[in-house]
Amino acid sequence: MITVTNLTKSFGDKVAVDDLSFTVREGAVTGFLGPNGSGKSTTMRLMLGLDRPSSGSVLINGKPFHDANWPLREVGALLEASSIHPGRSAYNHLRSLAAANGIPKSRVDEVLYTVGLTEPAKKLAGGFSLGMGQRLGIAAALLGDPEVLLFDEPVNGLDPEGIVWVRTFLRSLAAEGRTVFVSSHLMAEMAMTADYLVVIGHGKLKADTTVEQFIAQYTTEKVKVMSPELDRLADLLTSGGHQLVKVDDALFIEETPSALIGELAAQHGIVLHELSPQLASLEEAFMELTSDDVEFHGQSEPSK
Amino acid sequence: MTTLPAPPTSKRQLPTGHYKFRHALGSEWIKFRTVRSTMWCLGTFSLIMIGFSALFCAVTVSQWGKRPEEALTFDPVTASLAGVTMGSLAIGVLGVLVVSSEYGTGSIKATFAAIPHRTTVLLAKAVVLSISVFIVAAISELIAFFLGQTILRSASGSQPIVINGVHLPAKPPTVTLSGPGVMTALVATALFLTLLSLLTLGLGFLIRHTAGAISAFVGLLFPLFLLVVLLPATFKDRLEKFLPLQIQQTVVASKPIVSATSLSIWAGVLAMAVYAVVALAIGAVLLTRRDA
Numbered sequence: 001m002i003t004v005t006n007l008t009k010s011f012g013d014k015v016a017v018d019d020l021s022f023t024v025r026e027g028a029v030t031g032f033l034g035p036n037g038s039g040k041s042t043t044m045r046l047m048l049g050l051d052r053p054s055s056g057s058v059l060i061n062g063k064p065f066h067d068a069n070w071p072l073r074e075v076g077a078l079l080e081a082s083s084i085h086p087g088r089s090a091y092n093h094l095r096s097l098a099a100a101n102g103i104p105k106s107r108v109d110e111v112l113y114t115v116g117l118t119e120p121a122k123k124l125a126g127g128f129s130l131g132m133g134q135r136l137g138i139a140a141a142l143l144g145d146p147e148v149l150l151f152d153e154p155v156n157g158l159d160p161e162g163i164v165w166v167r168t169f170l171r172s173l174a175a176e177g178r179t180v181f182v183s184s185h186l187m188a189e190m191a192m193t194a195d196y197l198v199v200i201g202h203g204k205l206k207a208d209t210t211v212e213q214f215i216a217q218y219t220t221e222k223v224k225v226m227s228p229e230l231d232r233l234a235d236l237l238t239s240g241g242h243q244l245v246k247v248d249d250a251l252f253i254e255e256t257p258s259a260l261i262g263e264l265a266a267q268h269g270i271v272l273h274e275l276s277p278q279l280a281s282l283e284e285a286f287m288e289l290t291s292d293d294v295e296f297h298g299q300s301e302p303s304k
Numbered sequence: 305m306t307t308l309p310a311p312p313t314s315k316r317q318l319p320t321g322h323y324k325f326r327h328a329l330g331s332e333w334i335k336f337r338t339v340r341s342t343m344w345c346l347g348t349f350s351l352i353m354i355g356f357s358a359l360f361c362a363v364t365v366s367q368w369g370k371r372p373e374e375a376l377t378f379d380p381v382t383a384s385l386a387g388v389t390m391g392s393l394a395i396g397v398l399g400v401l402v403v404s405s406e407y408g409t410g411s412i413k414a415t416f417a418a419i420p421h422r423t424t425v426l427l428a429k430a431v432v433l434s435i436s437v438f439i440v441a442a443i444s445e446l447i448a449f450f451l452g453q454t455i456l457r458s459a460s461g462s463q464p465i466v467i468n469g470v471h472l473p474a475k476p477p478t479v480t481l482s483g484p485g486v487m488t489a490l491v492a493t494a495l496f497l498t499l500l501s502l503l504t505l506g507l508g509f510l511i512r513h514t515a516g517a518i519s520a521f522v523g524l525l526f527p528l529f530l531l532v533v534l535l536p537a538t539f540k541d542r543l544e545k546f547l548p549l550q551i552q553q554t555v556v557a558s559k560p561i562v563s564a565t566s567l568s569i570w571a572g573v574l575a576m577a578v579y580a581v582v583a584l585a586i587g588a589v590l591l592t593r594r595d596a
Contacts (some may be wrong), residue, residue: 048413048417050416051596069322069323070318071418071419072417080413083410083412084414085405085409087405088411092334093414095334096331097414100328100415
């Protein structure tokens with residue numbers, strides 16, 4: 001279990017992590033979501049004691065990481081992709097880490113096999129693709145067979161097969177009772193992988209909930225209707241007090257059961273070509289939640 | 305890509321106790337010997353130490369008697385270790401790289417995720433570096449010494465040389481390992497190089513960027529020397545002897561010139577030890593205070 005309490009980190013005037021408090025449970029995957037630059041990596045660095053908090057604390061299984069007896073056997077971490085010396089082989093990278101915590105050499109071969117890097121293990125890590133680098137980082141995290149795992153953007157640079165592999169893998173680690181904390185800026189990916197979500201924007205906590213609750217809370221159901229008599233149907237619905245939007249040849253009606261729309265059309269003899277409930281994408285909900293906090297807003301039209 | 309197996313399901317009991325200094329030492333030793341830069345630096349050092357010293361001795365043999373002022377103060381040990389000045393650049397760079405390459409590549413994060421106690425990492429690096437540098441320096445010096453003495457001995461002169469009333473031996477003098485001051489010079493030079501590597505290790509922790517730390521090191525060894533030489537005599541005499549380059553010229557001699565403007569061999573080694581300890585101490589303080 002990871003307990004984050006009033007965690008704050010400032011770099012000069014800039015507050016990167018702003019009074020965060022949440023807990024990460026064992027036996028589950030907790031997704032750590034936020035747009036790029038929202039403070040996810042800094043939070044993970046604070047968890048590992050790589051950065052010193054300005055105030056607040058992080059406890060891992062009840063104590064600060066700095067006091068771990070066997071750090072790699074207690075917490076495994078995949079940090080931002082670039083924490084490997086390119087002039088050293090994957091095997092020697094892992095062996096140096098294993099030696100640091102008294103982990104037997106045989107475990108190095110085990111984790112290399114687990115992530116599918118047995119073949120290129122003796123090659124220099126500098127020649128690895130982004131995806132292979134991520135796998136090596138995951139291997140390093142698994143080295144000590146730890147109870148707590150931190151993964152910072154683990155699917156970055158992975159091909160679709162690799163993404164599915166990581167997803168399955170994270171779930172199986174959680175199923176073994178481990179604490180799995182994984183950051184991502186991809187909402188859809190987390191919806192498929194995580195049980196719990198911690199959402200931050202601009203270093204502040206935006207949501208701390210289950211994936212189901214998040215979906216229920218932040219998505220609204222719309223019904224798409226297509227009909228040759230679209231305008232008549234629109235008038236009927238508007239006069240009935242329903243909110244709707246017309247997009248091209250379709251109407252999108254908010255918070256109205258599709259059955260009600262179908263019955264209304266039948267009563268007035270309106271032919272329908274389509275009547276389908278639409279789930280607003282989680283990606284939209286996520287963007288809305290953190291919209292005020294995206295570090296660099298893209299300009300959709302030139303400013304006047 | 306092949307299909308990947310499921311993760312192992314075994315959950316291990318944590319061994320009792322705590323990671324120890326020897327774990328950090330083992331880890332640093334693996335890291336030290338598994339990057340090419342280590343071999344490059346140590347190899348370059350050996351090559352310069354042996355090659356340049358041999359070249360210097362060969363030139364001495366061919367020029368013997370042509371420059372009597374230099375011949376009078378000729379020290380066969382200094383001649384056979386003539387490569388140390390240039391060689392020390394490679395040793396200094398190695399000390400910097402042991403730290404700065406980890407910051408440059410980001411692998412320092414992996415290091416501290418395995419050993420959060422940062423001073424332990426610093427000490428382990430210092431031990432691995434100093435033992436390695438001392439051994440490589442000692443072996444290279446011995447080879448350079450024997451090769452140099454052999455070359456000096458091969459000089460063919462038979463008649464004493466007299467130039468402007470100055471009497472010179474027919475051949476450059478040579479010494480054996482048991483000669484006066486020889487072992488002292490060899491050991492002191494190896495210690496000088498070892499302490500120099502620790503000084504630049506400290507610089508590495510201080511500056512963290514390879515280019516910056518190497519510049520600081522080269523700046524410490526040479527430009528500072530030029531600057532002190534330009535000072536008024538009273539300051540120059542007091543400061544010059546404390547410069548690493550000046551100390552280095554003292555430690556390689558079997559007959560060091562004792563004067564008010566130079567330190568004795570062991571005082572020179574002590575001064576280098578002080579520099580190394582100060583650099584490492586400042587490095588350690590910053591290491592524990594700064595974000596990794």
